[in-house]
Amino acid sequence: MFGGKHDESHTHAGAPSASASRARANPKKDFSRGDDDMANIGKSIAIKGDLTGNEDMMIEGTVDGKVDLPNNQLTIGANGKIRAEVTAKSVIVIGRVTGNVTGTERVEIQATGIVEGDVTSPKLIVAEGAVLNGAINMSKRDSSAARPPTQEEVRKTA
Numbered sequence: 268m269f270g271g272k273h274d275e276s277h278t279h280a281g282a283p284s285a286s287a288s289r290a291r292a293n294p295k296k297d298f299s300r301g302d303d304d305m306a307n308i309g310k311s312i313a314i315k316g317d318l319t320g321n322e323d324m325m326i327e328g329t330v331d332g333k334v335d336l337p338n339n340q341l342t343i344g345a346n347g348k349i350r351a352e353v354t355a356k357s358v359i360v361i362g363r364v365t366g367n368v369t370g371t372e373r374v375e376i377q378a379t380g381i382v383e384g385d386v387t388s389p390k391l392i393v394a395e396g397a398v399l400n401g402a403i404n405m406s407k408r409d410s411s412a413a414r415p416p417t418q419e420e421v422r423k424t425a
Contacts, residue, residue: 310346318351327362337371345379358388360397367401 305323308314312328319335326334327344334341334353341355347362358370360380368374370388378396385401393399 305342308347310344343380 305325306320308324308326308328308330310327313331314328315331317333317335318330321336321338323340323342324336325342325344326347326349328346329348329350331350334349334351334355336355338356340357340359341353342359343349343362343364345361349362349364349366351364351366352369353364353366354369354371356370356372358368358374360368360374360376360382362379363381363383365383367384368382368386368388370386370390372388373390373392374386374388375392376382376394376397376399378394380394381398383398383400385404386399387404389405391403391405
């Protein structure tokens, strides 16, 4: 204003611009993956027992027991140490899991991830450098729903 520089948050008449007004009216952060709805368990938190929920979760702390998020994503962060049976729609392991891991859609073990237990999921991604010590079961739960109908089944419905 005084130094000859143009302040983009105000119009020439001194009124706030439309974009500046929107930014002040809606201070909520814009997360591309919807991370604002993710529950976080910090690295100083230790949980003993069953952990269930109905939202995506990031675990950076310690969980000893059972983790069940059947409709959501579970991420075990770099500091996360899980000694539990883990079940979620999608599981991403960056830290360490001791126990069986079930992902109803997918399981991903990133380069720093360690899984000491069996993994069950129709899709499995294991990055170079990741550790997986256990059995792998990649069969789909309901394979009949995914296959096309046989000719005999088609004739019966016609």
